[in-house]
Amino acid sequence: MKRHIILRVAAKALIPLIILLAFYVQFHGDYGPGGGFQAGVILAAAVVLYALIFGLDAARAAVPERSVRFFLSFGVLLYAGVGIATLLKGGVYLDYNVLDSHGDAVHGQHLGILLVEAGVGITVTAAMLTIFYAFADRAHVAMREREEAEEGGQ
Amino acid sequence: MIEVVIVVLMAFLVGLAIAVERNKDLFAATMLMGIFSLLSAGWFDLMDAVDVAFTEAAVGAGISTVLMLSTLALVDRTVETVPKRRPVIGAVVVLITGAALFYATLDMPGYGVHDAPIHLRTAPEMIADAVPRADSGEPLAVEIPNLVTTVLASYRGYDTLGETTVIFTGATAVLMILGSRRRRRRKPAPGARKPEQAEVAK
Numbered sequence: 627m628k629r630h631i632i633l634r635v636a637a638k639a640l641i642p643l644i645i646l647l648a649f650y651v652q653f654h655g656d657y658g659p660g661g662g663f664q665a666g667v668i669l670a671a672a673v674v675l676y677a678l679i680f681g682l683d684a685a686r687a688a689v690p691e692r693s694v695r696f697f698l699s700f701g702v703l704l705y706a707g708v709g710i711a712t713l714l715k716g717g718v719y720l721d722y723n724v725l726d727s728h729g730d731a732v733h734g735q736h737l738g739i740l741l742v743e744a745g746v747g748i749t750v751t752a753a754m755l756t757i758f759y760a761f762a763d764r765a766h767v768a769m770r771e772r773e774e775a776e777e778g779g780q
Numbered sequence: 781m782i783e784v785v786i787v788v789l790m791a792f793l794v795g796l797a798i799a800v801e802r803n804k805d806l807f808a809a810t811m812l813m814g815i816f817s818l819l820s821a822g823w824f825d826l827m828d829a830v831d832v833a834f835t836e837a838a839v840g841a842g843i844s845t846v847l848m849l850s851t852l853a854l855v856d857r858t859v860e861t862v863p864k865r866r867p868v869i870g871a872v873v874v875l876i877t878g879a880a881l882f883y884a885t886l887d888m889p890g891y892g893v894h895d896a897p898i899h900l901r902t903a904p905e906m907i908a909d910a911v912p913r914a915d916s917g918e919p920l921a922v923e924i925p926n927l928v929t930t931v932l933a934s935y936r937g938y939d940t941l942g943e944t945t946v947i948f949t950g951a952t953a954v955l956m957i958l959g960s961r962r963r964r965r966r967k968p969a970p971g972a973r974k975p976e977q978a979e980v981a982k
Contacts, residue, residue, distance in 0.1 A: 651834075656924045659830040661932065667838040674846050695955075702948045705941050720937035735922045739933040746944050753951035754843050758850065760958035765853035 630679075637679040644672040652747050656736070662743040666750025674758050682762050694755045701749025708741045782826060789823045806857050810848045817841040827891070831928040906931065 652665035677685035709720040717724035722738025723731040796816045803809040817840030824833035889896035909922045910930050924930045932940050 655929050656926055658926060659834050659928070661831070661926075661929050664831075664834045664838050667835075667843050671838070671842050671846075674843070678846075698948060698951055702941075702944055705944055709937075709941070720941070722934060722937075732923050735934055736924070738937075739924065739929065742933050742937065742940065743929070746940065749944050749948055753947045756951040756959075757847060757954045758843075760954050761847060761850035761854070764958055765850055768854055 633679055637675055641672050641676055644668060644675065648672065652743065653740075655743055656739065662746025663750055666747040667754060669747070669751045670754035670758070673755055677758070677762065682759075682766055686759070689755065691756075691759055694752050694759070697748050698752035698756055699749075701745040701747070701752065703745075704748065705742045705745035708738055708745070712738070786823065786826055789819055789826070792819055793823070804859050804861070806852055806855075806859060807849075810845060810852060813848070814841050814845040817844065831926075906935065 648665045648669035651660035651668060652662065655661035655665070673685055673689050676688065708722075708725075712721050712724055713719055715724040720738070720742075722735045725734035725737045793816060796812055796819070800809045800812045800816065803812065817836055821833045821837035821841065824830075824836055893899075906927060910924055910927055922930050922934055
């Protein structure tokens, strides 16, 4: 794909917009359609597009696999951690009413929903990227081996 | 008018499903499945399920297609032709199950019927919790306009935590099966290819 200049220029223009859309969907999920699941997938799609156009190695340099694995578990822990926080504040598990320090139940709900949606978004992004990296890496290795085998055969 | 659009969309979906099933070229089948997802997203949108439509468009038409394409890069593009048989028992089982499912739908409330059970019990309370009312000065419980977000993240917080854990588990499983990258990264010495690698390359 490295020689397709139209694809490269179009992708360069599109990727920031896709990431912006992902954050809009994430944080506007309280008011319009969307939320963590959709935002996570859109954010992952931006990285996948980057990998398709600029190569897997470039995508790995931009979004390292190690950090993807960290965020994969971080999202779930953030979600479960909100539940622990509500327990410590004297409520039941995932009862956001107690989260606000001034005892404002509605504000506590907003805070709780914001945090758990962030957790969902982070885990979904990381999960999609983990799966994509795993498959693309296999294809990468298989293709290289096939080329080597063909070169060896000639 | 909207019924016509829905019927046409459904006809397209049925046609696409048959085309995917009959197609011997896996690349074409993958692309057709992407179109199937996009059309279902449009259909969900017509049924006013905007959040579901959004998810279907992003996951079904977007990420799934890319994942299937990256799988296709690993396997052959065409399917082997299976010798033709006439599985009578299978057809009978499928027909009976299908008939039972159709029979079950007769008990469901119609689309948009105002006295369906869901509109009588839970939904009014949730709407009262979320949407500000001008007449009463009562405080609202959640006050978030998108009811889907409220239900997903607050009323059914346990469910969503479980779903997130499922996604985490799925990605971990893929990592355990496919993610052993460091071992394969080293170039094998010429002529010393392990048999398992040859298997993978196929």
